[in-house]
Amino acid sequence: MIRIIALREATALFRSPLAWSVLAMAQFVLAFQFLAQIETYLHFADKLRKMPEAPGVTEVIMTPTIGVSAVLMLFFIPVITMSSLSTERRSGTLALLYSSPVTSWQIVAGKYLGISALLAVLWVIVALMPLTLAWGAAIDFGLYLAGLLALFLLMSTYAAVGLMFSAMFAHSSVAAIMTFGVLSGLWLIDWATRLGQDVTLFNYLSSLNHFQRLAHGMLVTTDLAYFMIIIASTLYLTTWRLDGDRKPL
Amino acid sequence: MLVSKNPGVNAGFKIPGAPLGKRPTLANNVAPMVDDPLLRAQNLIRYYHGRQVLHGIDLELHRGEVLGFLGPNGAGKSTTMNILSGVLAPHQGRVSICGHDMTQHPRLAKGQLGYLPEVPPLYLDATVDEYLQYCAGLRGLDRSQAAAAMVKSKKECDLTSVGSRLIRNLSKGFRQRVGIAQALLHGPQVVILDEPTSGLDPNQIRAVRATILALTQNHAVILSTHVLSEVQALCSRVAILHHGRIAFNQRIDQTPDAMQIHLAGAAPGLQWDQVAGVRNGESLGNGRYRLEVTDFDAAADAVTRLAVEQNLALRELSRDASPLEQVFVDLTCNDESDFA
Numbered sequence: 088m089i090r091i092i093a094l095r096e097a098t099a100l101f102r103s104p105l106a107w108s109v110l111a112m113a114q115f116v117l118a119f120q121f122l123a124q125i126e127t128y129l130h131f132a133d134k135l136r137k138m139p140e141a142p143g144v145t146e147v148i149m150t151p152t153i154g155v156s157a158v159l160m161l162f163f164i165p166v167i168t169m170s171s172l173s174t175e176r177r178s179g180t181l182a183l184l185y186s187s188p189v190t191s192w193q194i195v196a197g198k199y200l201g202i203s204a205l206l207a208v209l210w211v212i213v214a215l216m217p218l219t220l221a222w223g224a225a226i227d228f229g230l231y232l233a234g235l236l237a238l239f240l241l242m243s244t245y246a247a248v249g250l251m252f253s254a255m256f257a258h259s260s261v262a263a264i265m266t267f268g269v270l271s272g273l274w275l276i277d278w279a280t281r282l283g284q285d286v287t288l289f290n291y292l293s294s295l296n297h298f299q300r301l302a303h304g305m306l307v308t309t310d311l312a313y314f315m316i317i318i319a320s321t322l323y324l325t326t327w328r329l330d331g332d333r334k335p336l
Numbered sequence: 337m338l339v340s341k342n343p344g345v346n347a348g349f350k351i352p353g354a355p356l357g358k359r360p361t362l363a364n365n366v367a368p369m370v371d372d373p374l375l376r377a378q379n380l381i382r383y384y385h386g387r388q389v390l391h392g393i394d395l396e397l398h399r400g401e402v403l404g405f406l407g408p409n410g411a412g413k414s415t416t417m418n419i420l421s422g423v424l425a426p427h428q429g430r431v432s433i434c435g436h437d438m439t440q441h442p443r444l445a446k447g448q449l450g451y452l453p454e455v456p457p458l459y460l461d462a463t464v465d466e467y468l469q470y471c472a473g474l475r476g477l478d479r480s481q482a483a484a485a486m487v488k489s490k491k492e493c494d495l496t497s498v499g500s501r502l503i504r505n506l507s508k509g510f511r512q513r514v515g516i517a518q519a520l521l522h523g524p525q526v527v528i529l530d531e532p533t534s535g536l537d538p539n540q541i542r543a544v545r546a547t548i549l550a551l552t553q554n555h556a557v558i559l560s561t562h563v564l565s566e567v568q569a570l571c572s573r574v575a576i577l578h579h580g581r582i583a584f585n586q587r588i589d590q591t592p593d594a595m596q597i598h599l600a601g602a603a604p605g606l607q608w609d610q611v612a613g614v615r616n617g618e619s620l621g622n623g624r625y626r627l628e629v630t631d632f633d634a635a636a637d638a639v640t641r642l643a644v645e646q647n648l649a650l651r652e653l654s655r656d657a658s659p660l661e662q663v664f665v666d667l668t669c670n671d672e673s674d675f676a
Contacts, residue, residue, distance in 0.1 A: 186451040
């Protein structure tokens with residue numbers, strides 16, 4: 088059942104021009120960033136060669152590219168997830184799901200996996216481009232994979248938050264704005280600490296902190312747990328929201 | 337003078353829109369009923385924002401029955417149908433489909449249910465085949481079952497020629513039929529259709545009605561509509577919902593019957609309730625009367641005799657086209673709160 092809903096969601100996404108324009112823009116912006124990063128590396132290559140323990144290609148080119156793609160996801164993912172459930176609500180197709188022998192959890196899981204299929208393509212685009220460096224340079228695969236894992240967790244988290252807002256609002260644009268607001272809020276929440284105030288809670292809540300540690304190759308359980316907790320709780324809230332449509336409040 | 341002792345078989349009457357004789361219901365060829373109802377709703381209560389919209393709805397539906405579900409806008413029809421189909425849960429009361437409780441065993445109950453909401457739940461970016469394939473999957477049919485079910489339901493709804501067309505490009509009538517096809521796809525015992533003919537042209541309405549008629553052999557059907565003639569043409573039972581209560585629930589062949597007559601000549605002080613088969617009568621002016629009858633044939637005979645005895649010319653005698661309309665109006669009209 089989950090597979091059927093996921094398949095339908097993925098098909099609908101790939102049929103919309105939105106998915107292709109997101110993929111095209113992501114490719115364009117990342118290629119630009121990637122080439123700029125290569126330029127930077129070549130510019131400093133001589134100096135770097137003389138430095139003891141100098142940062143390698145992976146650190147100078149790959150990690151920043153993954154960092155930029157993380158920022159791009161802040162804009163792209165709300166647009167991808169916004170209509171997932173809100174359009175079903177507006178067009179009345181939720182009634183089809185509700186009157187079928189399908190649980191709310193199956194609907195949410197199906198939708199989430201369907202969105203993940205498009206995000207997987209987006210993730211592969213990010214992953215493949217820096218990999219081309221492997222032809223001419225030594226790549227630190229540990230760091231590279233850590234960066235990709237960080238991006239994967241971040242994208243999964245964003246998708247879950249986006250799906251939740253899509254379940255909450257019948258207007259997809261409202262869902263997108265809310266998703267973008269919350270995600271950028273989480274990204275920037277530790278700015279207060281940069282002004283000299285040490286607020287541990289804000290540090291912990293900041294997705295940027297968790298992402299950066301992972302992207303720089305530090306695999307910490309707290310960071311993994313942070314993303315997992317957000318994914319699990321937002322998916323639970325989405326299910327709860329769909330149940331709330333049917334159950335008396 | 338057009339009159340007959342047996343109006344039921346005389347085709348010579350002037351008929352203002354209504355067929356004669358046995359009323360064209362399915363009550364006459366309903367399949368034998370079994371004791372257990374396919375759908376049972378007990379004491380359904382639902383609130384919206386603190387306002388009670390359903391006040392204890394009780395309904396039962398047996399195999400072969402077609403229930404016409406009537407009511408003014410805002411009476412709670414769609415809420416009731418949403419609850420019956422598991423889209424909404426009631427605050428109180430229970431629904432069971434084929435003996436499966438909707439709350440405790442939703443999967444079993446919904447597996448026996450086909451639902452067409454007021455707005456057909458269609459994905460415009462899919463073709464008819466893709467859409468039906470998806471619906472079959474949602475209902476748990478495997479690939480081979482789905483293929484067979486799709487062929488059958490497309491045939492039933494006359495969609496075979498449009499299987500590869502995008503739903504976005506179909507006319508409203510076809511879209512409505514795709515909506516009905518998804519409701520019938522998995523061979524459900526109970527089919528709930530919310531205003532299936534609204535917004536269709538007369539030809540499309542005929543086609544959809546024919547589809548619904550074909551369903552009645554093996555299913556129990558609930559049909560919500562505003563078109564009273566549709567209820568008379570299709571339904572074996574009629575329920576009228578008003579202010580969230582079932583105000584009327586009868587087999588359609590037991591609903592009040594009425595005739596209209598036109599008597600030329602003075603007919604002062606006729607005591608209609610004294611005439612055999614007539615409950616009461618009212619004058620519509622110019623010698624026209626509307627009689628509520630308990631037995632149409634007996635009343636027609638008696639009125640004919642009366643005309644002869646009193647030397648009145650009986651110019652017209654016909655079945656009132658709108659007995660159901662009268663019931664509907666009596667129950668639901670002159671109610672200011674409807675417009676509040």
